[in-house]
Amino acid sequence: MMEQGDVAGAPLARLREMVRGARRIAVLSGAGMSTESGIPDFRSPTGVYRTLCSEEVFDLGAFRRDPSQFYRVMAPLYAAMARARPNAGHEALARLEALPDKEVCVATQNIDGLHQAAGSRNVRELHGGLSTMTCQRCGRRLPAEDFRESLLAGTVPLHPGCGGVMKPDIVFFGESLPEMALDAAMAAFMRADLVLVLGTGLAVYPAALLPQRRRRGSDLAIVNLTGTPLDDQAQVVLHARTGEVLPLLV
Ligand SMILES: NC(=O)c1ccc[n+]([C@@H]2O[C@H](COP(=O)([O-])OP(=O)(O)OC[C@H]3O[C@@H](n4cnc5c(N)ncnc54)[C@H](O)[C@@H]3O)[C@@H](O)[C@H]2O)c1
Ligand SMILES: [Zn+2]
Structure with missing residues (x-):
């Protein structure tokens, strides 16, 4: 089932509930996460x-x-x-990870270090x-x-x-991904109750495989300005900015 709508609508409320209820959250972030930081x-x-x-x-x-x-x-x-400085989206993810009842893994395709700068600790840099x-x-x-x-x-x-x-x-095209980062990310996606896809068009493999390897029965939510190939598999899709949505979740 898919729901779409603006930031203020029912999908946001649903996503909030999902985040509140989830213990293990696996995030895949992409370049869209950092556009609001000027990159x-x-x-x-x-x-x-x-x-x-x-x-x-x-x-x-x-x-x-x-x-x-x-x-x-x-x-x-x-x-x-x-x-560039971390934006409200990076900061919200760092706050989420700091909550006592959450286990958050951020697998990022970004090379800018902004998740770490915001205070996220369990970050896997898939592309170095x-x-x-x-x-x-x-x-x-x-x-x-x-x-x-x-x-x-x-x-x-x-x-x-x-x-x-x-x-x-x-990681350049023609190079393989850092094995440790990819393995750790894969493990987190296979265990997660909730998978969050944030600011990525899911066009670059093998990073785009991570949300596809999520556990059966887990929830998938996508926050991306434009459509992705996984939109029709997600429980919630918000075509909105990560820097606007994520602070509303934590
Ligand atoms: N900041 C960085 O480190 C950076 C910047 C550019 C590219 N890259 C590299 O480029 C590759 C490109 O893959 P990709 O899928 O991440 O990028 P992409 O350019 O293919 O897609 C970015 C997606 O983010 C969406 N988007 C843009 N601004 C957004 C916002 N504020 N909120 C929500 N969505 C937004 C766009 O609609 C697009 O679908 C990656 O491998 C990455 O390593 C990294
Ligand atoms: Zn040398």
């Missing part, structure tokens, strides 16, 4: 793929052939992420994070902060130790 998503009309670049830029082979294109395109995104970088020649891992100037200027950051190209610890 563009990828696939919306204002998203990165329409305004800055194509998916090719995040292809591992393309990066290895010529990292300069990636860093040129990423400069404004790095700047946006450096400025921008905060660290690894040298492609010697394998040394360093804080991205060390390369701040180069990242903001859009030039290729080189490891001062060996001259190798630094690559952010994010």
Whole structure:
């Protein structure tokens, strides 16, 4: 059964009840979770793929052939992420996790670190994070902060130790997901009473599989501005902003 409506309607009340009643909650978040923090998503009309670049830029082979294109395109995104602060949605999820009777796991496709900045602790970064970088020649891992100037200027950051190209610890197309994060997230989704899909179009696999692997009998709720392929399986669908809906739930 599916219900749709604006933020003030019955679906919201229903979702509130679900959140109140659930003990184990598994969240899958995506780029939409952070648009209200000023970071563009990828696939919306204002998203990165329409305004800055194509998916090719995040292809591992393309990066290895010529990292300069990636860093040129990423400069404004790095700047946006450096400025960004958690929004009301991130903060509400952190409060939810802090409630004594809840067990919350946030599996995120985001690389911006904003869930952690808001205070969420059980966060699984399915696509890695921008905060660290690894040298492609010697394998040394360093804080991205060390390369701040180069990242903001859009030039290729080189490891001062060996001259190798630094690559952010994010998952490119053509790379596999961090196994530990994916396994932990999968376990949480298989145990959850309630699965929340927040700000993701569910177009990127295998992350999009997580809500499909939910336990039989568990509830599925989706808060996303636009439709997703799982809308017709969800008990509640709200085509609304996560930053507006989530504070009303906790
Ligand atoms: N903030 C980030 O870290 C960031 C930003 C852009 C892309 N990415 C990466 O891009 C990939 C894209 O996948 P995706 O599905 O997360 O992004 P996506 O761009 O495919 O989809 C984002 C979805 O969020 C919705 N949306 C936008 N603003 C919203 C809001 N305020 N409230 C509710 N919904 C909103 C859009 O309608 C869209 O369906 C991910 O792998 C992720 O790693 C990360
Ligand atoms: Zn090196």
